[in-house]
Amino acid sequence: xxxxxxxxxxxxxxxxxxxxxxxxxxxxxxxxxxxxxxxxxxxxxxxxxxxxxxxxxxxxxxxxxxxx
Amino acid sequence: xxxxxxxxxxxxxxxxxxxxxxxxxxxxxxxxxxxxxxxxxxxxxxxxxxxxxxxxxxxxxxxxxxxxxxxxxxxxxxxxxxxxxxxxxxxxxxxxxxxxxxxxxxxxxxxxxxxxxxxxxxxxxxxxxxxxxxxxxxxxxxxxxxxxxxxxxxxxxxxxxxxxxxxxxxxxxxxxxxxxxxxxxxxxxxxxxxxxxx
Numbered sequence: 213x214x215x216x217x218x219x220x221x222x223x224x225x226x227x228x229x230x231x232x233x234x235x236x237x238x239x240x241x242x243x244x245x246x247x248x249x250x251x252x253x254x255x256x257x258x259x260x261x262x263x264x265x266x267x268x269x270x271x272x273x274x275x276x277x278x279x280x
Numbered sequence: 281x282x283x284x285x286x287x288x289x290x291x292x293x294x295x296x297x298x299x300x301x302x303x304x305x306x307x308x309x310x311x312x313x314x315x316x317x318x319x320x321x322x323x324x325x326x327x328x329x330x331x332x333x334x335x336x337x338x339x340x341x342x343x344x345x346x347x348x349x350x351x352x353x354x355x356x357x358x359x360x361x362x363x364x365x366x367x368x369x370x371x372x373x374x375x376x377x378x379x380x381x382x383x384x385x386x387x388x389x390x391x392x393x394x395x396x397x398x399x400x401x402x403x404x405x406x407x408x409x410x411x412x413x414x415x416x417x418x419x420x421x422x423x424x425x426x427x428x429x430x431x432x433x434x435x436x437x438x439x440x441x442x443x444x445x446x447x448x449x450x451x452x453x454x455x456x457x458x459x460x461x462x463x464x465x466x467x468x469x470x471x472x473x474x475x476x477x478x
Contacts, residue, residue: 228436231337232443235330239447243454244461246286246293248322 229266233259284458295320295458307455309380311335311448314455327451331444335379338440344404345426346437347383349373349390370407372438378445378452 234255241255284295297303298318307314312328315321339347350370376383389399389406399406408422427434454460 225432225436232334232440235334236443236447238326238330239450242323242326243450244459246295246320246323246459248326251323251326 233262237262286459286461297456297458300456304452304456307452308378308448310382311379311444311451314452318455323454327448327454331379331448331451332382334447335376335382335441335444338437338444340437341430341433341440342437343426343430343433345406345408345422345430346434347373347376347386347405347441348407349386350407372442375442375445378448379441380448383441383445 237255237259238251240258241251241253244254245251284297286293286295296318303314303318305314306317307327310328311331312324312326315324315327318324348370350373373383373386376386383405385401386405386407389404393399393407403422408426430437
């Protein structure tokens with residue numbers, strides 16, 4: 213990966229999504245289960261689903277703006 | 281005393297919700313407070329950490345200015361900050377207020393400003409000052425100054441605090457009614473007493 217891309221990734225505002233994603237997944241998981249184990253499993257699955265969904269959108273937007 | 285049933289992977293757990301209304305009130309006042317009252321300590325700490333962490337991170341991002349109730353300028357010409365139109369003009373606060381006590385200083389600041397007094401603590405959670413009539417030399421348009429100083433951190437801080445409030449709505453529901461899970465049919469049958477002769 214080119215250094216400029218690594219630098220852009222490090223300073224990207226996309227990182228702000230991370231604490232929000234963790235928080236949302238844990239709270240949502242906790243409203244579905246009572247024990248900590250199932251809460252964490254649910255949160256991990258939900259987080260992976262959201263991250264995947266956002267990654268797909270990210271790729272789509274990149275492709276759509278390829279020649280702009 | 282109320283009970284809720286939570287179905288985990290292999291067993292059904294009965295949750296003692298104690299007084300549901302008191303638990304819901306405590307959950308609103310302080311995220312996780314209702315669960316700690318119900319002795320659901322793990323979930324209480326989890327809700328407290330996640331929701332308050334999100335709220336205070338957003339508040340810090342926005343320099344303590346992203347949580348405010350309303351102002352004259354938000355409500356438009358002819359509106360009073362003490363009126364309903366003034367309060368509703370800052371819709372974000374409706375979500376932020378769901379966090380409870382941590383957002384309540386904004387109301388104190390709002391009533392101070394609307395009664396003509398100076399806000400406390402260097403305008404922390406105070407509504408932005410009234411920029412009308414606009415005077416660029418005076419520089420009293422707080423909202424414009426905050427947006428210029430913080431850039432998109434102001435919007436990010438608003439987003440974080442709004443989402444923290446909405447997450448606490450889920451926590452309040454959980455304190456009131458227990459986990460939102462469907463109990464498997466077999467478990468539900470086991471819980472109900474079977475009529476005689478069947």
